[in-house]
Amino acid sequence: MFRRRSVTTIHLPALHKSYAACYASVMAAPILPLIEAAAHWPPRGALVGLDLGTKTIGVAVSDPDRRLATGVETIQRTAFKADAARLIAIAAERNAVGFVLGLPINMDASEGPRAQSTRAFARNFAKLTELPIALWDERLSTAAVERELIAIDMSRARRAEVIDLHAAAYILQGALDRLARLAPEPGSQK
Numbered sequence: 467m468f469r470r471r472s473v474t475t476i477h478l479p480a481l482h483k484s485y486a487a488c489y490a491s492v493m494a495a496p497i498l499p500l501i502e503a504a505a506h507w508p509p510r511g512a513l514v515g516l517d518l519g520t521k522t523i524g525v526a527v528s529d530p531d532r533r534l535a536t537g538v539e540t541i542q543r544t545a546f547k548a549d550a551a552r553l554i555a556i557a558a559e560r561n562a563v564g565f566v567l568g569l570p571i572n573m574d575a576s577e578g579p580r581a582q583s584t585r586a587f588a589r590n591f592a593k594l595t596e597l598p599i600a601l602w603d604e605r606l607s608t609a610a611v612e613r614e615l616i617a618i619d620m621s622r623a624r625r626a627e628v629i630d631l632h633a634a635a636y637i638l639q640g641a642l643d644r645l646a647r648l649a650p651e652p653g654s655q656k
Contacts, residue, residue: 495592495599497585500641501648503564503600511563514556515638517566517604517630518584523549524630526638528558532645535638537631546587548593556598564597568604568637602641608633 488529496506507513510530517524523541528534538560541552557565567588570580577585611632615625 493596493634495595495597497588497592497601500566500600500602500644503566503598504645504648506556506598507564512560513564513566513638513642514553514560514562515566515634516553516568517607517634517637518587519543519630521583522630523553524632524634525556526551526631526634527556527562528638528642530561532642537628537637539637540628540631547592549607550591550621553591554595557595564640565591565595565599566641567599568601568607569601571603571605573605600641602637602644604633604637607636607640611636629631 496503498506499579510532511542512530513528513532515526515535517526521543523543524537525539525541526535526537528536540555541549545581553565556562567584569584570578572578572581588601592599600615608629612625615629615632620628
């Protein structure tokens with residue numbers, strides 16, 4: 467006898483009903499290193515960059531030509547489903563074609579607890595979207611951004627408010643620059 471599988475209803479307060487209908491029936495997105503993920507994206511379209519923290523998620527978005535990353539929002543983390551719903555809503559608002567998730571690799575190239583947590587987030591998030599997810603080495607991104615914010619004499623309180631947003635833009639810009647170096651020069655033959 468066949469057993470009927472129950473379907474879990476996901477409540478998405480941050481999404482329009484039409485998005486919610488698609489949300490439950492989505493196939494898992496691929497989670498790949500940046501270069502491999504790029505093969506799954508169309509030639510044009512915005513990318514959403516994420517700096518995943520324990521308390522916040524910094525979000526940045528690229529232009530459709532993938533030349534410039536701009537920080538757009540810092541999400542205060544609450545529950546995974548609410549965080550994921552907001553990320554999917556941002557991607558829909560910006561007509562994004564993929565995500566770039568900063569992977570906090572240790573200086574010796576090993577992966578510690580933060581990297582494992584990021585991979586777990588990516589696995590769970592991939593179940594809720596079809597947009598390919600690229601993992602990009604974010605070593606020292608927050609430290610580099612903090613140095614820049616200190617250099618422009620930003621107060622400690624203000625730095626705390628914007629650090630994740632700027633780190634997401636830094637991560638995404640690094641990924642965009644890497645992708646640009648891989649792209650063939652205009653007019654060249656392949």
